[in-house]
Amino acid sequence: MSKKDKQFVEEITPMEENFSQWYTDVILKTELVDYSPVRGFMVIKPYGYAIWENIQAYLDKRFKETGHKNCYFPLLIPESLLKKEAEHVEGFAPEVAWVTHGGDEELGERLCVRPTSETIICEMYSKWLNSYRDLPFLYNQWANVVRWEKSTRPFLRTSEFLWQEGHTLHETYEEAEEETLRMLNVYKEAAEELLAMPVVVGKKSEKEKFAGAHATYTMEALMHDGQALQAGTSHNLAQHFATAFDITYLDRDGKLQYPYSTSWGVSTRLIGGIIMVHGDNRGLVLPPGVAPIQVVIVPIAAHKGGVMEKVDEVFEDLKGDIRIEVDDREHYSPGWKFNEWEMKGVPVRIEMGPRDIENNQVVLFRRDTLEKEVVPMDELKERVQELLKDIQSNMLLKAKKMRDEKTYYVKNIEEMKEIMSTKPGFVKAAWCETRECEDHIREETGATLRCIPFEQEDLGDKCTFCNRDAKNMAYFAKAY
Amino acid sequence: MSKKDKQFVEEITPMEENFSQWYTDVILKTELVDYSPVRGFMVIKPYGYAIWENIQAYLDKRFKETGHKNCYFPLLIPESLLKKEAEHVEGFAPEVAWVTHGGDEELGERLCVRPTSETIICEMYSKWLNSYRDLPFLYNQWANVVRWEKSTRPFLRTSEFLWQEGHTLHETYEEAEEETLRMLNVYKEAAEELLAMPVVVGKKSEKEKFAGAHATYTMEALMHDGQALQAGTSHNLAQHFATAFDITYLDRDGKLQYPYSTSWGVSTRLIGGIIMVHGDNRGLVLPPGVAPIQVVIVPIAAHKGGVMEKVDEVFEDLKGDIRIEVDDREHYSPGWKFNEWEMKGVPVRIEMGPRDIENNQVVLFRRDTLEKEVVPMDELKERVQELLKDIQSNMLLKAKKMRDEKTYYVKNIEEMKEIMSTKPGFVKAAWCETRECEDHIREETGATLRCIPFEQEDLGDKCTFCNRDAKNMAYFAKAY
Numbered sequence: 001m002s003k004k005d006k007q008f009v010e011e012i013t014p015m016e017e018n019f020s021q022w023y024t025d026v027i028l029k030t031e032l033v034d035y036s037p038v039r040g041f042m043v044i045k046p047y048g049y050a051i052w053e054n055i056q057a058y059l060d061k062r063f064k065e066t067g068h069k070n071c072y073f074p075l076l077i078p079e080s081l082l083k084k085e086a087e088h089v090e091g092f093a094p095e096v097a098w099v100t101h102g103g104d105e106e107l108g109e110r111l112c113v114r115p116t117s118e119t120i121i122c123e124m125y126s127k128w129l130n131s132y133r134d135l136p137f138l139y140n141q142w143a144n145v146v147r148w149e150k151s152t153r154p155f156l157r158t159s160e161f162l163w164q165e166g167h168t169l170h171e172t173y174e175e176a177e178e179e180t181l182r183m184l185n186v187y188k189e190a191a192e193e194l195l196a197m198p199v200v201v202g203k204k205s206e207k208e209k210f211a212g213a214h215a216t217y218t219m220e221a222l223m224h225d226g227q228a229l230q231a232g233t234s235h236n237l238a239q240h241f242a243t244a245f246d247i248t249y250l251d252r253d254g255k256l257q258y259p260y261s262t263s264w265g266v267s268t269r270l271i272g273g274i275i276m277v278h279g280d281n282r283g284l285v286l287p288p289g290v291a292p293i294q295v296v297i298v299p300i301a302a303h304k305g306g307v308m309e310k311v312d313e314v315f316e317d318l319k320g321d322i323r324i325e326v327d328d329r330e331h332y333s334p335g336w337k338f339n340e341w342e343m344k345g346v347p348v349r350i351e352m353g354p355r356d357i358e359n360n361q362v363v364l365f366r367r368d369t370l371e372k373e374v375v376p377m378d379e380l381k382e383r384v385q386e387l388l389k390d391i392q393s394n395m396l397l398k399a400k401k402m403r404d405e406k407t408y409y410v411k412n413i414e415e416m417k418e419i420m421s422t423k424p425g426f427v428k429a430a431w432c433e434t435r436e437c438e439d440h441i442r443e444e445t446g447a448t449l450r451c452i453p454f455e456q457e458d459l460g461d462k463c464t465f466c467n468r469d470a471k472n473m474a475y476f477a478k479a480y
Numbered sequence: 481m482s483k484k485d486k487q488f489v490e491e492i493t494p495m496e497e498n499f500s501q502w503y504t505d506v507i508l509k510t511e512l513v514d515y516s517p518v519r520g521f522m523v524i525k526p527y528g529y530a531i532w533e534n535i536q537a538y539l540d541k542r543f544k545e546t547g548h549k550n551c552y553f554p555l556l557i558p559e560s561l562l563k564k565e566a567e568h569v570e571g572f573a574p575e576v577a578w579v580t581h582g583g584d585e586e587l588g589e590r591l592c593v594r595p596t597s598e599t600i601i602c603e604m605y606s607k608w609l610n611s612y613r614d615l616p617f618l619y620n621q622w623a624n625v626v627r628w629e630k631s632t633r634p635f636l637r638t639s640e641f642l643w644q645e646g647h648t649l650h651e652t653y654e655e656a657e658e659e660t661l662r663m664l665n666v667y668k669e670a671a672e673e674l675l676a677m678p679v680v681v682g683k684k685s686e687k688e689k690f691a692g693a694h695a696t697y698t699m700e701a702l703m704h705d706g707q708a709l710q711a712g713t714s715h716n717l718a719q720h721f722a723t724a725f726d727i728t729y730l731d732r733d734g735k736l737q738y739p740y741s742t743s744w745g746v747s748t749r750l751i752g753g754i755i756m757v758h759g760d761n762r763g764l765v766l767p768p769g770v771a772p773i774q775v776v777i778v779p780i781a782a783h784k785g786g787v788m789e790k791v792d793e794v795f796e797d798l799k800g801d802i803r804i805e806v807d808d809r810e811h812y813s814p815g816w817k818f819n820e821w822e823m824k825g826v827p828v829r830i831e832m833g834p835r836d837i838e839n840n841q842v843v844l845f846r847r848d849t850l851e852k853e854v855v856p857m858d859e860l861k862e863r864v865q866e867l868l869k870d871i872q873s874n875m876l877l878k879a880k881k882m883r884d885e886k887t888y889y890v891k892n893i894e895e896m897k898e899i900m901s902t903k904p905g906f907v908k909a910a911w912c913e914t915r916e917c918e919d920h921i922r923e924e925t926g927a928t929l930r931c932i933p934f935e936q937e938d939l940g941d942k943c944t945f946c947n948r949d950a951k952n953m954a955y956f957a958k959a960y
Contacts, residue, residue, distance in 0.1 A: 034604065036554045037561060038591060043604055046549035046619065053550065069526035070533065074516045075593070075624055075640050076577070081517060097556070098581040099593065102628035102639075103574045111518060113555070113579065113593070124514065124523055133811065139526065144555055144624065148582035159582075160555050331613065 014281045019225040030284050030344045033154045040152040040159035050292030051271050058194050062186045068138040073120050076111035081119045085244040091211020095147045113146040121167045122245035129249045137169035155272035156480050163267035169259040176260035180236040183264040184217045187232035196287040196395035197221050197277045202451030214238035220450040222403040223276035226424030228450050228477035231273050234264035277399050284345025285367055287395050288388040295324040296346045298337045300353030310357045347391045368395055413465045420445040427476045430459035432468035447476040494761045499705040510764050510824045513634045520632040520639035530772030531751050538674050542666045548618040553600050556591035561599045565724040571691020575627045593626040601647045602725035609729045617649040635752030636960050643747035649739040656740035660716040663744040664697045667712035676767040676875035677701050677757045682931030694718030700930040702883040703756035706904035708930050708957035711753050714744035757879050764825025767875050768868040775804040776826045778817045780833030790837050827871045848875055893945045900925040906957050910950035912943035927956040
């Protein structure tokens with residue numbers, strides 16, 4: 001490693017030293033994102049956007065397989081509509097951007113830039129729904145939303161972000177509940193299969209649920225620094241919005257009924273999760289499932305006869321099934337390129353020089369374990385495909401191990417406080433499910449209730465934190 | 481045709497009677513779109529959005545094949561940025577929506593909801609560009625934009641619409657010009673190959689060009705009512721924005737230079753074009769390339785033994801390559817379904833009843849010519865594939881014929897006036913290229929200059945409308 005190469009890597013602050021600075025260094029230096037002239041608004045650069053496109057492709061397919069169709073609702077929502085559901089407006093009004101003028105004219109009613117679209121969508125649903133035969137409504141939209149955040153960080157919390165929001169209507173509570181859980185499960189599978197990001201799934205407390213929801217379900221991931229990330233939520237809205245927006249239909253007996261609704265969403269926040277679950281001090285480590293470039297070929301001594309010809313041959317052979325690129329830039333050394341692609345988290349690197357070609361072989365480097373291997377040319381395609389699968393599953397295992405090592409049981413709030421201040425992570429505890437206890441935990445330890453997981457463990461009859469009877473086992477953590 | 485069936489079709493106003501009402505009837509009754517509670521903002525319903533998804537898929541592939549990458553820039557643009565390019569702000573300021581408040585706080589500087597993104601993107605480019613080695617910048621974004629329109633019509637002119645906007649930087653004027661024309665050609669191929677919509681391509685006049693552009697190129701289509709639709713534009717911005725935003729780089733000789741930029745976009749307006757080029761008095765006629773449903777199977781006497789089994793078999797056989805659906809709704813008659821799918825413009829209908837199955841055949845109906853044919857079951861797959869191709873090319877031919885029939889030559893402005901008021905369409909004329917003449921034509925005839933086409937014809941030395949020398953041959957029309 002030349003001095004220049006070394007310096008290149010050392011530009012990233014070690015995560016043990018300052019995790020927040022590490023994150024900022026990684027997202028900027030790998031060109032995922034940039035700050036914009038508008039405070040709190042990010043620019044998603046091509047390398048970051050390509051990750052989002054891969055997430056979209058996976059999810060969009062899953063949504064369609066489960067019977068959903070895409071549509072598009074207006075960006076701007078009249079204030080009067082936002083106000084129709086009381087809890088909803090209370091939750092969102094403080095963080096919306098208001099449009100007050102169109103051209104030179106002041107508007108009669110101000111319009112909010114959608115922070116989420118339940119209100120405008122329900123207004124349309126009330127117009128569209130007539131009969132039980134129309135149900136279920138299974139719609140989704142891919143869109144941008146704006147929430148005026150005071151403190152922002154790219155991908156994790158920004159004043160504008162990209163997401164999808166599903167909005168459905170059903171005849172019965174049970175069907176709505178089934179849909180809510182079905183879509184949470186699609187999210188869980190996306191997180192684990194595509195992003196190699198293990199998640200805990202469960203229910204939010206009354207305090208933490210979505211403004212206007214009957215029940216909110218969530219998937220929670222644990223980051224390298226021991227903080228949790230709420231990575232996706234699915235809400236059973238029961239009849240709250242249907243009644244507020246007067247959505248009715250004639251049921252099988254000709255009676256007027258309110259339907260049950262759900263909504264569910266994931267956002268560009270997932271990209272923040274990928275970075276903080278898998279990244280290391282060299283930079284990004286991208287799971288092959290979402291990596292914009294899965295394999296990069298770096299030619300060695302590219303000017304020597306036969307090298308680029310062989311590189312092109314390998315590229316042509318692999319490109320059908322694999323997202324692959326050749327780094328043929330002439331003004332950078334192979335060492336510099338190795339570092340750059342490691343920093344950018346490309347799962348597999350193929351090194352090919354005159355000696356490799358002479359020996360009819362290549363060198364493969366895998367980003368997750370930093371291991372190298374020599375592979376005969378005629379086994380290359382098969383080996384690369386194996387390797388990508390192996391990296392994907394290894395990354396999930398590694399992330400699970402990391403999470404399990406940072407998951408604790410505590411006996412009381414003092415132990416919890418100690419853990420949160422020294423080695424934060426998930427804390428599993430028996431819980432009384434009271435708001436008072438929840439507020440107290442937050443005040444004392446900085447941790448919030450992440451979820452009451454579907455997979456319950458018996459941690460005794462008494463709440464770990466107070467004297468009340470325990471209602472369930474819950475996960476707590478500091479969170480983004 | 482039962483009385484109920486007949487009535488169903490008759491709900492659409494004949495286009496000869498009232499073209500504008502015909503359009504409104506078609507878009508609402510086929511559920512492409514709906515009006516929203518916010519004036520001028522549309523809701524794109526699943527059937528309309530699926531057409532957009534098909535357009536996106538085609539274009540996104542073409543953009544990537546031509547070296548472009550997607551990214552995402554902020555929705556909101558500070559007023560100070562919008563003002564940096566003088567012509568640009570003059571063109572757009574009157575029609576932007578202004579955000580003045582975030583939550584409860586009034587903003588220090590108001591932000592406009594992007595009407596187009598040259599300004600915010602150039603601001604970022606000025607930060608990103610350093611060396612000639614970084615060039616070209618070839619980026620695109622898929623996004624929503626807002627333009628506060630006084631008079632709106634779904635798809636054609638709405639206060640919010642969906643589009644893509646490409647924004648590129650180049651070393652030389654020639655490269656920028658080449659890019660501008662390359663992308664216009666991609667649009668032309670999309671219009672003709674995918675949408676079966678013939679277009680005239682050429683250059684806009686100084687009056688009609690994009691605010692801030694050096695030159696604007698356009699593709700213009702002709703609708704059934706003889707009005708033109710500007711269906712896509714591509715702008716060579718020369719160094720206008722680079723100088724306004726101080727985008728500079730070190731060239732090959734180490735000197736500081738301004739790059740040349742381009743921008744180009746098409747929008748959901750294309751869907752309006754499809755409707756008005758191909759539609760008829762029964763409703764939509766969709767080209768197979770973008771039809772959300774290319775083939776619908778309508779079972780006859782579905783309750784009879786063996787019918788649904790055979791329908792499912794055919795569905796399974798065809799579904800791999802074809803967007804196909806089975807209409808197995810029990811509470812509608814086959815006749816009602818025929819009418820509905822004709823109205824919705826599905827290119828091919830397969831009718832299958834007990835007698836067809838007995839005879840080992842099906843009935844195929846094609847929407848473009850309204851013809852029926854009987855096809856032996858074992859030739860069905862091949863025949864359907866042929867038919868879809870044939871419909872696609874037939875629709876383009878038919879649309880070209882329609883356009884040619886509505887394209888006129890005139891001797892003077894009186895003839896032009898007569899044509900525009902009795903049988904509007906494209907008028908080809910020799911033109912002097914002066915603003916005075918252009919304004920006069922508009923005043924007298926209602927027609928605007930659509931483009932100075934690349935394919936020129938020699939129409940004499942003198943301007944058809946005034947005494948000046950002719951500079952070129954141009955297309956004029958009334959336009960949406």
